[in-house]
Amino acid sequence: MLSAKSLFQEILDNDESFRLFCSIAASGETQGGWENGRISALVPPEQRDLGPKIARHGADEDKHGRIFNALLKKRGLTPVPVPAETDYTMLLERHGIGLAHERLRAEQPLTEQDIITYLSHSRVTEQRAADQMVMLVRCFGDHPEVGRAIRMISHDEVNHLAYCHEELLRLAYAGHGRTIQRVLRECALAEIRVYRDVSLAVMAHMGRILGWPKAKSAALAAGIHGMYAYERAGGWRRMVSLSMPEHRDALGGPATPAPEFA
Numbered sequence: 420m421l422s423a424k425s426l427f428q429e430i431l432d433n434d435e436s437f438r439l440f441c442s443i444a445a446s447g448e449t450q451g452g453w454e455n456g457r458i459s460a461l462v463p464p465e466q467r468d469l470g471p472k473i474a475r476h477g478a479d480e481d482k483h484g485r486i487f488n489a490l491l492k493k494r495g496l497t498p499v500p501v502p503a504e505t506d507y508t509m510l511l512e513r514h515g516i517g518l519a520h521e522r523l524r525a526e527q528p529l530t531e532q533d534i535i536t537y538l539s540h541s542r543v544t545e546q547r548a549a550d551q552m553v554m555l556v557r558c559f560g561d562h563p564e565v566g567r568a569i570r571m572i573s574h575d576e577v578n579h580l581a582y583c584h585e586e587l588l589r590l591a592y593a594g595h596g597r598t599i600q601r602v603l604r605e606c607a608l609a610e611i612r613v614y615r616d617v618s619l620a621v622m623a624h625m626g627r628i629l630g631w632p633k634a635k636s637a638a639l640a641a642g643i644h645g646m647y648a649y650e651r652a653g654g655w656r657r658m659v660s661l662s663m664p665e666h667r668d669a670l671g672g673p674a675t676p677a678p679e680f681a
Contacts, residue, residue, distance in 0.1 A: 505624065542580070
Protein backbone atom coordinates (compact mmCIF):
# COMPACT_ATOMS: atom_id res chain seq x y z
CA MET A 420 0.00 0.00 0.00
CA LEU A 421 1.31 3.43 -0.97
CA SER A 422 1.57 5.95 1.86
CA ALA A 423 3.67 8.99 2.65
CA LYS A 424 5.47 7.00 5.34
CA SER A 425 6.30 4.04 3.10
CA LEU A 426 7.50 6.31 0.29
CA PHE A 427 9.75 8.35 2.54
CA GLN A 428 11.05 5.16 4.16
CA GLU A 429 12.14 3.95 0.71
CA ILE A 430 13.89 7.25 0.05
CA LEU A 431 15.54 7.19 3.46
CA ASP A 432 16.79 3.61 3.10
CA ASN A 433 18.59 4.20 -0.22
CA ASP A 434 21.74 6.34 -0.22
CA GLU A 435 21.21 7.81 -3.69
CA SER A 436 17.57 8.77 -3.16
CA PHE A 437 18.37 10.16 0.29
CA ARG A 438 21.24 12.10 -1.26
CA LEU A 439 18.94 13.68 -3.83
CA PHE A 440 16.23 14.43 -1.26
CA CYS A 441 18.63 16.18 1.13
CA SER A 442 20.35 18.03 -1.71
CA ILE A 443 17.05 19.44 -2.98
CA ALA A 444 15.99 20.39 0.55
CA ALA A 445 19.33 21.97 1.46
CA SER A 446 19.43 23.99 -1.75
CA GLY A 447 15.94 25.39 -1.25
CA GLU A 448 16.56 26.29 2.38
CA THR A 449 19.89 27.96 1.60
CA GLN A 450 18.27 29.95 -1.20
CA GLY A 451 15.54 31.05 1.21
CA GLY A 452 18.21 32.13 3.68
CA TRP A 453 19.87 34.32 1.05
CA GLU A 454 16.57 35.87 0.00
CA ASN A 455 15.56 36.75 3.54
CA GLY A 456 19.02 38.10 4.28
CA ARG A 457 18.83 40.47 1.32
CA ILE A 458 15.28 41.55 2.20
CA SER A 459 16.31 42.32 5.77
CA ALA A 460 19.16 44.48 4.44
CA LEU A 461 16.83 46.40 2.11
CA VAL A 462 13.77 46.81 4.35
CA PRO A 463 12.21 50.29 3.92
CA PRO A 464 12.47 52.82 6.76
CA GLU A 465 8.75 52.66 7.57
CA GLN A 466 9.08 48.89 8.22
CA ARG A 467 12.46 48.96 9.99
CA ASP A 468 11.09 47.00 12.96
CA LEU A 469 10.65 44.03 10.62
CA GLY A 470 14.35 43.92 9.74
CA PRO A 471 15.52 41.75 12.68
CA LYS A 472 12.60 39.34 12.23
CA ILE A 473 13.33 38.91 8.52
CA ALA A 474 16.99 38.36 9.37
CA ARG A 475 15.97 35.71 11.94
CA HIS A 476 13.83 34.04 9.27
CA GLY A 477 16.84 33.94 6.96
CA ALA A 478 19.11 32.59 9.70
CA ASP A 479 16.63 29.78 10.35
CA GLU A 480 16.54 28.87 6.66
CA ASP A 481 20.35 28.84 6.51
CA LYS A 482 20.34 26.58 9.56
CA HIS A 483 17.97 24.16 7.86
CA GLY A 484 20.27 23.98 4.86
CA ARG A 485 23.17 23.13 7.16
CA ILE A 486 21.08 20.47 8.89
CA PHE A 487 20.30 18.68 5.63
CA ASN A 488 23.94 18.84 4.58
CA ALA A 489 24.94 17.48 8.00
CA LEU A 490 22.59 14.54 7.53
CA LEU A 491 24.36 13.79 4.26
CA LYS A 492 27.78 14.09 5.84
CA LYS A 493 26.78 11.78 8.69
CA ARG A 494 26.06 9.07 6.12
CA GLY A 495 29.28 9.77 4.24
CA LEU A 496 27.48 11.38 1.30
CA THR A 497 28.03 14.65 -0.57
CA PRO A 498 25.35 16.87 -2.16
CA VAL A 499 24.41 16.40 -5.81
CA PRO A 500 23.38 19.13 -8.27
CA VAL A 501 19.69 19.91 -8.01
CA PRO A 502 17.81 19.17 -11.26
CA ALA A 503 16.27 22.39 -12.56
CA GLU A 504 12.78 20.88 -12.74
CA THR A 505 12.89 20.09 -8.99
CA ASP A 506 14.02 23.57 -7.91
CA TYR A 507 10.86 24.83 -6.19
CA THR A 508 12.33 28.20 -5.14
CA MET A 509 13.66 29.15 -8.57
CA LEU A 510 10.53 27.95 -10.37
CA LEU A 511 8.40 30.18 -8.14
CA GLU A 512 10.60 33.13 -9.05
CA ARG A 513 10.26 32.34 -12.77
CA HIS A 514 6.48 32.42 -12.33
CA GLY A 515 6.78 35.93 -10.91
CA ILE A 516 5.99 34.92 -7.32
CA GLY A 517 7.82 36.77 -4.58
CA LEU A 518 10.57 39.31 -5.12
CA ALA A 519 12.82 38.83 -8.14
CA HIS A 520 16.45 38.05 -7.40
CA GLU A 521 17.50 40.89 -9.68
CA ARG A 522 15.59 43.24 -7.39
CA LEU A 523 17.23 41.75 -4.29
CA ARG A 524 20.74 42.05 -5.74
CA ALA A 525 20.28 45.79 -6.21
CA GLU A 526 21.08 48.18 -3.37
CA GLN A 527 17.85 50.18 -3.67
CA PRO A 528 15.61 49.97 -0.57
CA LEU A 529 12.43 47.97 -0.93
CA THR A 530 8.99 49.54 -0.79
CA GLU A 531 6.08 48.76 1.50
CA GLN A 532 4.42 47.00 -1.46
CA ASP A 533 7.55 44.84 -1.78
CA ILE A 534 7.22 43.87 1.88
CA ILE A 535 3.58 42.90 1.33
CA THR A 536 4.66 40.78 -1.65
CA TYR A 537 7.41 39.14 0.41
CA LEU A 538 5.17 38.37 3.39
CA SER A 539 2.35 37.06 1.18
CA HIS A 540 4.75 34.79 -0.70
CA SER A 541 6.16 33.59 2.61
CA ARG A 542 2.72 32.98 4.11
CA VAL A 543 1.88 30.64 1.19
CA THR A 544 5.19 28.79 1.00
CA GLU A 545 5.53 28.47 4.77
CA GLN A 546 2.08 26.86 4.88
CA ARG A 547 3.37 24.24 2.45
CA ALA A 548 6.56 23.76 4.44
CA ALA A 549 4.74 23.54 7.77
CA ASP A 550 2.25 20.99 6.40
CA GLN A 551 5.05 18.82 5.01
CA MET A 552 7.05 18.92 8.23
CA VAL A 553 4.02 18.07 10.37
CA MET A 554 3.53 14.99 8.17
CA LEU A 555 7.20 14.02 8.51
CA VAL A 556 7.16 14.50 12.27
CA ARG A 557 4.07 12.31 12.50
CA CYS A 558 5.77 9.56 10.49
CA PHE A 559 9.44 9.93 11.47
CA GLY A 560 9.67 12.21 14.49
CA ASP A 561 11.19 9.38 16.54
CA HIS A 562 13.50 8.08 13.81
CA PRO A 563 17.06 7.69 15.19
CA GLU A 564 18.74 9.22 12.13
CA VAL A 565 16.45 12.06 11.03
CA GLY A 566 13.90 12.50 13.84
CA ARG A 567 15.73 15.23 15.73
CA ALA A 568 16.36 17.25 12.57
CA ILE A 569 12.74 16.93 11.43
CA ARG A 570 11.38 18.05 14.80
CA MET A 571 13.66 21.11 14.91
CA ILE A 572 12.83 22.20 11.36
CA SER A 573 9.10 21.65 11.94
CA HIS A 574 9.22 23.86 15.06
CA ASP A 575 10.87 26.62 13.05
CA GLU A 576 8.38 26.36 10.18
CA VAL A 577 5.46 26.75 12.59
CA ASN A 578 7.13 29.90 13.94
CA HIS A 579 7.66 31.25 10.42
CA LEU A 580 4.01 30.71 9.58
CA ALA A 581 2.88 32.44 12.79
CA TYR A 582 5.13 35.41 12.00
CA CYS A 583 3.64 35.75 8.50
CA HIS A 584 0.09 35.71 9.87
CA GLU A 585 0.85 38.32 12.51
CA GLU A 586 2.71 40.73 10.23
CA LEU A 587 0.20 40.48 7.39
CA LEU A 588 -2.65 41.17 9.82
CA ARG A 589 -0.75 44.20 11.13
CA LEU A 590 -0.46 45.51 7.57
CA ALA A 591 -4.11 44.68 6.85
CA TYR A 592 -5.19 46.72 9.87
CA ALA A 593 -3.06 49.56 8.50
CA GLY A 594 -5.19 49.67 5.35
CA HIS A 595 -3.55 47.10 3.03
CA GLY A 596 -6.15 44.36 3.40
CA ARG A 597 -7.40 44.24 -0.20
CA THR A 598 -3.90 44.28 -1.62
CA ILE A 599 -2.82 41.51 0.72
CA GLN A 600 -5.75 39.28 -0.24
CA ARG A 601 -5.11 39.85 -3.95
CA VAL A 602 -1.40 39.03 -3.67
CA LEU A 603 -2.07 36.01 -1.44
CA ARG A 604 -4.50 34.59 -4.00
CA GLU A 605 -2.05 35.10 -6.86
CA CYS A 606 0.73 33.45 -4.89
CA ALA A 607 -1.38 30.49 -3.82
CA LEU A 608 -2.69 29.70 -7.30
CA ALA A 609 0.81 29.87 -8.75
CA GLU A 610 2.33 27.87 -5.89
CA ILE A 611 -0.02 24.91 -6.26
CA ARG A 612 0.94 24.60 -9.94
CA VAL A 613 4.65 24.80 -9.19
CA TYR A 614 4.30 22.32 -6.31
CA ARG A 615 2.49 19.88 -8.59
CA ASP A 616 5.18 20.13 -11.27
CA VAL A 617 8.04 19.85 -8.76
CA SER A 618 6.37 16.87 -7.05
CA LEU A 619 6.01 15.07 -10.37
CA ALA A 620 9.65 15.78 -11.22
CA VAL A 621 10.95 14.64 -7.82
CA MET A 622 8.92 11.43 -7.93
CA ALA A 623 10.16 10.73 -11.46
CA HIS A 624 13.77 11.04 -10.30
CA MET A 625 13.10 8.90 -7.23
CA GLY A 626 11.38 6.29 -9.36
CA ARG A 627 14.40 5.97 -11.61
CA ILE A 628 16.78 5.72 -8.65
CA LEU A 629 14.65 3.19 -6.77
CA GLY A 630 13.52 1.21 -9.79
CA TRP A 631 9.81 1.67 -9.26
CA PRO A 632 7.56 -0.24 -11.66
CA LYS A 633 5.54 1.80 -14.12
CA ALA A 634 2.30 1.05 -12.29
CA LYS A 635 3.65 2.47 -9.04
CA SER A 636 4.99 5.62 -10.72
CA ALA A 637 1.67 6.07 -12.53
CA ALA A 638 -0.26 5.72 -9.27
CA LEU A 639 1.94 8.33 -7.58
CA ALA A 640 1.56 10.72 -10.51
CA ALA A 641 -2.21 10.27 -10.38
CA GLY A 642 -2.16 11.06 -6.67
CA ILE A 643 -0.18 14.25 -7.30
CA HIS A 644 -2.61 15.32 -10.02
CA GLY A 645 -5.51 14.51 -7.71
CA MET A 646 -4.05 16.69 -4.96
CA TYR A 647 -3.64 19.54 -7.45
CA ALA A 648 -7.27 19.16 -8.55
CA TYR A 649 -8.37 19.38 -4.91
CA GLU A 650 -6.21 22.43 -4.27
CA ARG A 651 -7.32 24.12 -7.51
CA ALA A 652 -10.97 23.52 -6.62
CA GLY A 653 -10.64 25.27 -3.27
CA GLY A 654 -7.93 23.69 -1.14
CA TRP A 655 -5.71 26.68 -1.92
CA ARG A 656 -7.84 28.80 0.41
CA ARG A 657 -6.06 27.37 3.47
CA MET A 658 -2.99 29.24 2.19
CA VAL A 659 -4.61 32.66 2.13
CA SER A 660 -6.64 32.85 5.34
CA LEU A 661 -5.21 34.99 8.13
CA SER A 662 -5.71 34.57 11.87
CA MET A 663 -3.79 35.92 14.82
CA PRO A 664 -1.48 33.13 16.06
CA GLU A 665 -1.38 31.97 19.65
CA HIS A 666 2.40 32.41 19.61
CA ARG A 667 2.93 36.13 19.13
CA ASP A 668 6.26 37.65 18.08
CA ALA A 669 7.43 34.18 16.98
CA LEU A 670 10.60 35.55 15.37
CA GLY A 671 11.34 38.14 18.01
CA GLY A 672 14.52 36.51 19.33
CA PRO A 673 17.76 35.09 17.98
CA ALA A 674 17.85 31.96 15.85
CA THR A 675 18.70 28.72 17.63
CA PRO A 676 21.95 27.11 16.48
CA ALA A 677 22.01 24.03 14.31
CA PRO A 678 22.64 20.85 16.31
CA GLU A 679 25.51 18.46 15.70
CA PHE A 680 24.61 15.26 13.89
CA ALA A 681 27.99 13.57 14.06
